[in-house]
Structures are given as structure tokens and as C-alpha cells.
Amino acid sequence: MARVILSGRDFLYLPSLAGEGxxxxxxxxxxxxxxxTISPWHGAHAQTKAADWPCIQVLQPxxxxxxxxxxxxxxxxxxxxxxxxxxxELVRRVAxxxxxxxxxxxxxxxxxxxxxxxxxxxxxxxxxxxxxSLNAERSAIIRGIRRYGARQAVLTERIETARRxxxxxxxxxxDPKVRERRVELEAQMTWDTRIFEDRERLLPVICEQPxxxxxxxxxxxxxxxxxxx
Amino acid sequence: xxxxxxxxxxxALGLISASALASTAYISNEKxxxxxxxxxxxxxxTQTIRVGARPRGITLNKDKTLLYICTSDAGHIEVLDxxxxxxxxxxxxxxxxxxxxxxxxxxxxxxxNEDNNMVTVLDVERGAIETQIPVGVEPEGMGLSPDGKWLVxxxxxxxxxxxxxxxxxxxxxxxxxxxxPRFAEFTPDGKQxxxxxxxxxxxxxxxxxxxxxxxxxxxxxxxxxKEAIQPVGVRITADGKTAFVALGPANRVAVxxxxxxxxxxxxxxxxxxxxxxxxxxxKLLVSTNGASNDISVIDVEKxxxxxxxxxxxxxxxxxxx
Numbered sequence: 001m002a003r004v005i006l007s008g009r010d011f012l013y014l015p016s017l018a019g020e021g022x023x024x025x026x027x028x029x030x031x032x033x034x035x036x037t038i039s040p041w042h043g044a045h046a047q048t049k050a051a052d053w054p055c056i057q058v059l060q061p062x063x064x065x066x067x068x069x070x071x072x073x074x075x076x077x078x079x080x081x082x083x084x085x086x087x088x089e090l091v092r093r094v095a096x097x098x099x100x101x102x103x104x105x106x107x108x109x110x111x112x113x114x115x116x117x118x119x120x121x122x123x124x125x126x127x128x129x130x131x132x133s134l135n136a137e138r139s140a141i142i143r144g145i146r147r148y149g150a151r152q153a154v155l156t157e158r159i160e161t162a163r164r165x166x167x168x169x170x171x172x173x174x175d176p177k178v179r180e181r182r183v184e185l186e187a188q189m190t191w192d193t194r195i196f197e198d199r200e201r202l203l204p205v206i207c208e209q210p211x212x213x214x215x216x217x218x219x220x221x222x223x224x225x226x227x228x229x
Numbered sequence: 230x231x232x233x234x235x236x237x238x239x240x241a242l243g244l245i246s247a248s249a250l251a252s253t254a255y256i257s258n259e260k261x262x263x264x265x266x267x268x269x270x271x272x273x274x275t276q277t278i279r280v281g282a283r284p285r286g287i288t289l290n291k292d293k294t295l296l297y298i299c300t301s302d303a304g305h306i307e308v309l310d311x312x313x314x315x316x317x318x319x320x321x322x323x324x325x326x327x328x329x330x331x332x333x334x335x336x337x338x339x340x341x342n343e344d345n346n347m348v349t350v351l352d353v354e355r356g357a358i359e360t361q362i363p364v365g366v367e368p369e370g371m372g373l374s375p376d377g378k379w380l381v382x383x384x385x386x387x388x389x390x391x392x393x394x395x396x397x398x399x400x401x402x403x404x405x406x407x408x409x410p411r412f413a414e415f416t417p418d419g420k421q422x423x424x425x426x427x428x429x430x431x432x433x434x435x436x437x438x439x440x441x442x443x444x445x446x447x448x449x450x451x452x453x454x455k456e457a458i459q460p461v462g463v464r465i466t467a468d469g470k471t472a473f474v475a476l477g478p479a480n481r482v483a484v485x486x487x488x489x490x491x492x493x494x495x496x497x498x499x500x501x502x503x504x505x506x507x508x509x510x511x512k513l514l515v516s517t518n519g520a521s522n523d524i525s526v527i528d529v530e531k532x533x534x535x536x537x538x539x540x541x542x543x544x545x546x547x548x549x550x
Binding site: 060062064065066067068069070211214215218219222225 | 450451452453454456457478479480481495496497499500520521537
């Protein structure tokens with residue numbers, strides 16, 4: 001069952017994540033930061049949410065080499081893999097997400113099967129290259145998600161300010177300027193709310209991207225490990 | 230002719246013994262809402278069965294003909310008949326059942342209800358709740374002494390291991406452990422309970438009689454950030470000599486000498502490893518790797534991962550017969 005957990009001052013709830021119907025309104029109360037848990041998947045269970053992180057997934061800013069690789073120590077290879085053209089070319093080909101994991105794993109296996117020299121050394125270089133590339137890509141995505149979350153927070157503040165301004169207006173005022181201002185504020189709120197909701201709907205897909213990169217790195221590391229002597 | 234008959238008999242006997250030895254693993258897939266059936270001889274998935282929403286804890290009945298499944302979001306326990314692979318019965322469980330354990334005589338299931346801070350005691354035959362025992366916040370881990378006398382439940386938020394007398398069904402003592410305890414496992418001699426703490430990153434070894442922590446096991450893996458080391462599932466070999474601990478997003482299973490409490494090896498398995506179980510002959514150990522959607526099969530003696538096998542979405546629990 002979806003659960004929405006709100007901390008003390010947090011009050012907007014996210015219709016798209018909480019699984020409510022289309023008609024569910026953002027309402028007039030808005031979120032600053034809202035911790036939404038749908039389930040303890042991704043280990044969300046285990047850690048406290050970072051304040052500026054809008055995803056249900058636990059934020060892990062960096063990946064751990066040791067959680068991906070139990071082959072030879074890749075520290076030295078991290079500094080040298082770029083000096084080996086074939087390794088660099090392989091990393092350039094298999095790292096991008098447009099290449100399926102199956103296809104990329106196949107290419108890794110073929111590369112190592114045909115590689116001259118010490119297979120363990122080469123596999124470790126490829127691992128170092130993939131780790132660096134995919135970890136960097138993942139970090140860039142995480143920075144983007146944080147910016148996305150920050151923009152949403154700004155938007156919610158704008159909606160909340162407009163609501164307060166509208167409520168401060170005399171509901172029964174006959175002054176055309178006041179009435180015009182009310183209409184203007186309501187139009188702005190409707191528009192901002194729509195943008196907010198549209199962005200929120202995309203959030204689960206966006207938040208999944210770092211997980212997909214991590215999964216890709218793990219799968220490719222495993223393909224490399226299978227080729228170790 | 231005699232030779233042919235003899236070889237046929239030998240062949241048939243070979244097949245029988247092979248099938249008698251072959252173990253089957255049942256894996257609950259939390260997101261996929263399925264149970265994967267894995268042939269551990271051929272190391273492949275042979276069937277996938279759709280069950281109720283969010284299956285997590287699973288366990289076999291005493292004669293290993295049925296699989297009990299905590300279908301957490303369905304709010305009950307489903308009973309899968311392992312001959313027909315059909316759900317033949319549902320049992321009440323209290324809300325949000327996450328993990329449970331069967332009494333040694335097979336008559337009771339002790340169920341942790343994560344949402345209402347209770348342990349539900351279920352009479353399996355009658356399909357009726359005997360009682361509910363109030364425990365700490367977010368109960369999860371369930372360990373039972375080999376004689377069935379003591380039940381240890383861990384509560385995640387309260388960070389405690391509660392000792393429950395199964396005769397009186399009352400909590401008689403609680404031990405404070407590290408943050409977010411997830412699993413409790415008795416040693417085969419019943420003298421110790423090992424409790425893993427996911428956020429604390431430790432395993433507390435508790436003397437079952439004095440209810441005091443006698444040792445705390447920490448983990449350090451080169452190249453793994455400390456916060457990624459989150460112990461969950463614990464299994465101890467029948468000879469009591471070796472313990473295996475699943476370390477969550479560290480993607481490793483720790484192998485521990487129970488005499489010295491030293492970690493001897495960290496096996497790289499799959500992503501977000503949570504639960505473990507042995508084959509009945511104890512030759513293999515299976516880990517569920519939730520984030521990489523697979524299980525890893527470990528050779529217990531060689532302490533080596535033999536193979537990882539893709540199962541359903543978000544594998545959680547494992548039971549083997």
C-alpha cells in the first residue's frame with residue numbers, strides 16, 4: 001500500500017505518486033520537502049532522506065567500487081585505462097545506455113576472449129573505465145534531479161504565495177481592480193499547479209535513472225568478472 | 230540382454246537418486262508479485278507463479294509440501310501447494326505481514342505485522358489467530374530456538390530484540406541492539422541469537438540465556454562505503470561453525486567463523502542482497518538480490534558463488550526443499 005509520510009512542516013501531497021485519482025488536487029497547501037515512500041524498495045527502508053532529494057530511492061551520491069567488483073585491485077588501472085586505446089574504445093562503445101545491457105555484455109565477453117596479454121589486467125582496466133564513466137554519468141543525473149527538485153520547490157512556494165495573496169483580497173469587493181487581481185492570481189495558480197503536476201508525473205521515471213545506471217554497471221562488471229582467470 | 234536390463238536399472242536408479250538430491254528453491258518476488266521456482270540442479274527457473282500483492286517472507290510447512298507466503302499488501306498469508314503449484318488456501322495474518330517463522334511442530338506460524346506493532350500467533354491447522362503479542366515499532370525479524378521455546382522478534386524502529394516465551398506468549402525481556410534490526414537467527418545449539426542491524430551495520434550476538442550481547446560483529450569491505458554495508462539476512466550452518474550474513478547494497482555476503490566471530494570472506498553476489506537459505510544438504514546457499522533481480526547460488530564448502538540466476542522483479546524471500 002502506498003504510504004505518504006510527511007514531516008512536520010511538509011504538507012503538499014503528490015497525487016501522481018500517492019496513487020490518487022486525476023481529480024485529486026494539489027490543494028492549497030504546498031510542499032517544501034515531502035518524503036514519499038511507496039515501499040522499502042531500493043533500501044529506502046534503511047536510511048534517512050536527504051532534504052533536497054525528491055526521489056523515493058535512497059540517495060547514494062557515489063557508487064562503491066567494492067560493491068561492484070571483487071577482481072584485482074583497480075586503483076592503478078583507474079589511472080591508466082585511458083592509455084590503452086582498445087580499452088578506451090570499448091568503454092566508449094559499451095557505456096552508453098542506448099546500447100542494451102545484453103548487447104554490451106556480449107561485446108565485453110567477445111573483447112576479452114580475443115584480448116591479447118593478461119586477461120585479468122585488461123578486464124580490470126575495462127572495469128576501471130566503466131566505473132569512472134558510469135559513476136560520472138550517474139552523478140550528473142543526480143545533480144540534474146536535485147535541480148529538478150529545487151525548481152519544484154520554487155514552484156510550490158509561488159503557488160502558496162499566490163494563494164495567500166488571493167485570500168488576502170476581499171471576496172466581496174466590487175472594485176474591478178481587485179476582482180481583476182483575483183482572476184489573475186487564480187489563473188496563475190491553475191497554470192503553476194498544472195506545470196507542477198506534469199513534472200511530478202515524470203518524477204518516478206527520472207528518479208529511476210541513477211538506479212538503471214548502477215544496475216548497468218553491476219551487470220557489465222559481472223560480465224567482466226566472468227572472464228577473469 | 231541382461232546387460233541392457235542392468236544398465237537400464239542402473240540408469241533409472243541414477244535418475245532417482247539425482248532427482249532425490251536435486252533441491253528446489255522458491256523465491257518471492259516483491260514487485261513482480263510472483264514466486265519463482267528454481268531447479269538448483271540445473272540452476273534455472275522452471276516455473277513462475279502469480280500470487281497476491283507484494284510477497285515477501287516465505288517458509289515451507291513441516292513436511293515441505295506447502296509454501297506459506299506473506300503477501301504483505303494483500304494482508305494475508307497464501308498457501309501454495311507445491312505439487313499443483315496453486316494457491317489452495319489463505320490464512321489470516323494481521324495487517325502487513327512481512328516475515329514469519331514456523332514452530333518446530335509445524336502447528337503455529339509466528340507472524341511479524343509491520344504496520345500495527347504486533348506479532349500474530351496463528352494456528353495453521355484451524356487457520357485462526359490464537360493471539361496477538363504487542364512488541365516494538367515495526368516488527369520484522371523472527372527467530373525461534375531449536376526447541377521452539379523461545380521466539381525472538383526484532384522491531385526496526387525501536388531497535389530491540391524481544392524475547393517471547395512461546396508457552397505464555399508474553400514478552401519476557403528485550404535487548405537493545407543497533408539501529409534497525411532486521412533478522413534474528415538462533416545458533417543450532419540454541420545458545421546464541423544473532424541479530425542483524427541494517428542501519429547500525431552490525432550483527433549482535435546475544436547469549437540466549439542471560440540475554441546479554443556477548444559480541445558485536447562489524448564489517449569492513451575495501452572499496453565499499455560504510456553506509457552501503459547493511460546487514461539483513463543471517464544463516465548459520467547446521468554444525469554451528471559458519472555464519473553467512475547478507476549485506477544489502479554492499480552486494481556482498483559475509484562468511485563468518487562463529488568461534489572467533491571473524492569475517493573470513495566477503496562474497497560478491499548481486500545488488501541489494503537481503504535474504505539467504507541453505508539447501509537441505511547444506512551444500513548450497515542461495516541469496517536473493519533485490520535490485521539486480523536475481524539470486525546467487527553459493528557453494529558453502531568452497532565459499533564461492535557458482536552462478537547468479539535471473540528471477541522475477543525484486544526478489545525478497547527464499548525457501549528451499
